[in-house]
Amino acid sequence: MHITFIGGGNMATALIGGLLAKDWSASQIRVVEVDAAARERLTGRFGVATTEAPEVDGSDTVLLAVKPQQMHEVARRLAGRLGSQLVLTIAAGIRLDDLARWLGGYQRLVRCMPNTPALVHCGVTGLYALPQVSREERQRAEAILGAVGRTVWLDREELLDAVTAVSGSGPAYVFYFMEALEEAASSLGLSREQARLLVVETFLGAASLARQSEEPLAALRARVTSKGGTTERAVAVLEEARLRDHIAQAVRAAHARSRELGDEFGKLG
Ligand SMILES: NC(=O)C1=CN([C@@H]2O[C@H](COP(=O)(O)OP(=O)(O)OC[C@H]3O[C@@H](n4cnc5c(N)ncnc54)[C@H](O)[C@@H]3O)[C@@H](O)[C@H]2O)C=CC1
Numbered sequence: 001m002h003i004t005f006i007g008g009g010n011m012a013t014a015l016i017g018g019l020l021a022k023d024w025s026a027s028q029i030r031v032v033e034v035d036a037a038a039r040e041r042l043t044g045r046f047g048v049a050t051t052e053a054p055e056v057d058g059s060d061t062v063l064l065a066v067k068p069q070q071m072h073e074v075a076r077r078l079a080g081r082l083g084s085q086l087v088l089t090i091a092a093g094i095r096l097d098d099l100a101r102w103l104g105g106y107q108r109l110v111r112c113m114p115n116t117p118a119l120v121h122c123g124v125t126g127l128y129a130l131p132q133v134s135r136e137e138r139q140r141a142e143a144i145l146g147a148v149g150r151t152v153w154l155d156r157e158e159l160l161d162a163v164t165a166v167s168g169s170g171p172a173y174v175f176y177f178m179e180a181l182e183e184a185a186s187s188l189g190l191s192r193e194q195a196r197l198l199v200v201e202t203f204l205g206a207a208s209l210a211r212q213s214e215e216p217l218a219a220l221r222a223r224v225t226s227k228g229g230t231t232e233r234a235v236a237v238l239e240e241a242r243l244r245d246h247i248a249q250a251v252r253a254a255h256a257r258s259r260e261l262g263d264e265f266g267k268l269g
């Protein structure tokens with residue numbers, strides 16, 4: 001097994017860290033990265049080979065981890081260099097039909113949407129494969145993304161736009177809520193350190209509880225909410241402010257943007 005990452009930024013770093021913590025060795029990983037400082041960081045941190053030129057020889061898997069805006073150029077440069085490699089893309093919005101066209105008709109493609117908790121092996125990734133991808137290749141894609149967290153296969157590519165809006169962007173929504181709770185805690189007299197500890201442990205605890213339980217989330221919430229108590233008062237304020245609707249609107253906006261990115265870049269030949 002040998003993998004070439006094209007793009008060695010945040011997500012590639014998280015994925016490489018995950019693979020090395022599993023049973024992969026640095027000698028099985030190469031990173032193509034245009035930025036010299038990023039190349040140096042990757043070699044220093046992981047001991048992996050880095051190069052500026054888009055080389056994929058000797059790899060059975062290529063993982064495209066550049067920004068959506070960089071994907072067309074990267075794919076066009078890669079066209080004709082691929083033999084039988086499985087190609088994974090993690091770019092938001094970019095559709096496999098377009099990527100296949102840019103790669104000169106190459107179809108052995110899997111679109112993946114991971115998230116940044118991959119850095120601490122608590123990521124979650126949605127995956128969609130073109131029909132030309134074999135069972136063994138699907139398993140390989142799952143093992144690679146599974147090195148940094150859970151995986152879920154989607155049977156329609158368009159659902160990847162929903163995954164992007166929910167779990168791809170999701171950590172930012174969670175941090176936003178955490179920031180707000182931390183600020184509220186400080187305003188009530190708790191120190192910054194106390195506020196951060198209380199907030200982080202509360203999110204971790206609630207998420208762990210939800211993961212272990214098969215009950216609806218509303219039932220878990222009900223168990224915190226004593227009749228005539230403090231939680232009831234707080235949740236009434238959230239409902240009054242229609243926070244639920246705002247969250248739905250935000251997720252729909254992210255979903256629309258993912259589709260828009262697909263449309264925008266899909267126009268490129
Ligand atoms: N950051 C996130 O939360 C998530 C990001 N993604 C997707 O992952 C992809 C990468 O995102 P990040 O790692 O956050 O971006 P990043 O900006 O940290 O990394 C991209 C890297 O690609 C390099 N690069 C640019 N052009 C190149 C080229 N022609 N050849 C080789 N390397 C090149 C850049 O120097 C940079 O180091 C994006 O497409 C994004 O949509 C997916 C899931 C979550």
Ligand SMILES: O=C(O)[C@@H]1CCC=N1
Pocket residue numbers: 092164168169
């Ligand atoms: O914001 C973005 O476009 C990327 C995709 C999901 C998370 N970050």
